[in-house]
Amino acid sequence: MESSSNPQPEVSLENIRAAREVVYRELKPTLTAEYPLLNAEIGARVFLKHENHQATGAFKIRGGLNFMRHFAQTPTHDGVITATRGNHGQSVAMAAQIYSIPATIVVPFGNNPEKNAAMLSYGARLVEYGRDFDEAREEVERLSKAENLRYIHSANEPHLINGAGTYAIEIIEALRERGEKADAVFAPIGLGSGICGVITAFRALSPETKIFGVQAEGAPSVYLSWKEGRIVETKDAHTFADGVATRVPAALTFDIIRGSDGRNGVDEIVLVSDSEIIRAVRLLWRTTHNLVEGAGAAATAATIKFRERLEGQNVVNVLSGANLDTASITKIFN
């Protein structure tokens, strides 16, 4: 499946900067904002990075665009393919359409019809296969060989990480414009493409900022791997926050999260429970009028948890996405 003949590019500040030019052809920087009611609630200055306002409702599109731009310049295959249930698929579909690259998305049967409709609307071919994500992945393997398609993993792709890193630079710049620096930044970890962009940009431009990754208690594979210093898979992933419901850490992002080659990774990984995440979704709604998905509220959940340690500090929360389905909204707010 990994048959790209192009050498893997580096994850680096330089490549994040190059990715910005690609991203800004299609997108505008998102807002970084603080809210008096939230600040009062936390007892710190909390700057929200509004990737929930992003096109497709999540930060992933930044990486998708960066990937497709490079693929379009030097196509190694006849198209691209991925397996997904969520935001990654929409990102791939939209970005592929912009660069006129044929895209195939494999989803398990019974996948959320709202998400399927979104991927179809970007002109992707949608293939339903298997009972779950892992079975869908088998079909990806078969199709990618049979049709010469480039498989796009949702995290083991430097272009995706460099693309995600563009939001981290926006955070640093937005705080600098206000004459501020971040003492701490909290970002959710699913497979890690987002936080690796944060690590790369902040280590280079704001090295004193503490970086906290956040995972769900019911899906702690990256946390466990980080603790043990080796990749640990979990049997299952139990959390309603599907953006962080992953079982198998990705090798590339794990190396960056752990910190290797003499570079620092995250300072800490925090686990939050579903009820803490739900509380954070409600708090964000009440104090900022933003409705975010579970993964999007995970950073704030961890911030609430660490409130005492963070007192009076400048804290960034990455609201990674907005894609909450109607059933979850009803559940959370009733």
Add this chain to the structure above:
Amino acid sequence: MLTFNDILQARERLRGVAHRTPVLTSKQFNEHSACEVFFKAENLQRVGAFKFRGAYNKLASLKPDERRRGVLAYSSGNHAQATALAAKLFDIPAIIVMPQDAPQTKVEATRAYGAEVIFYDRYSQSREETGERICRERGMTLVPPFDDYAIMAGQGTAALELLEEAPELDFLLVPSSGCGLLAGCAVVAKHLRPQIRVFGVEPEAGNDTWQSFRKGERVEIPVPKTIADGLQVTAPGKLTFPIIRELIEDILLVSDQEMITTMRFILERMKILVEPSGAAGAAAVFHRKFDFAGKRAGVLLSGGNVDLSKLASYFDTLHSAA
């Protein structure tokens, strides 16, 4: 008079204070409406609605000694929180006059911004009299919800930002109640792009502006029964009406059902939550209330303050009616 320059001035005052909200597009919405739509997502504005722009601009335009004495507004909706937050940012006192039966969540949200809430009995007291009396006693300035040039100028900055990002619009659709947003946006749009056609959109049940527009003078209607609680005004403003009468194409009407279907589509497909009144402009395009086919339409999504515990019941209504 409301001029384009007033709106440029408002934009300077709002810089770094109000959010520059994103302009969103949706392939799926375009397909359904056969039109290319650019949404100005004011549901993502501070306090969840465009109202913050006008309220803050009003406070910023007061003389310092006037402002120091504080401000008063009557509202149980978005204008209350907008005024309360703006006052907090200027660190001045604010009183919000609300009916006794205002929802507790709205009362708490307003108090959270540090405003004092004073209640009146909507059956035996006039909120205007209550408000004016307090203003006299305390030397406070009234912040009207729409019928004020500083308010309109603030609201107009939303259209200014939209047209900067999507300059070649054929149409602009704006939810309309007291017409403050509509008037401000119309002035901007017609200045920057004279050929643009601007529509106000009202609920069928609360068609005061539609009637007024046809009659050529302000028509007052009884308090309308509509799910669009942001659009329950009984007449367009004295100052706003002459502006829109001159500048807009027409008022379009949408039903409660049409607003809810649109709100649901936007939530499910675009993943953003707008309140029913906030979706009125989008509903007019979605349900093709005019021949927008093949053209480019700007749509103001005016607010997103939904009582989320009611969300399911909105959509249940839809199912049982469908």
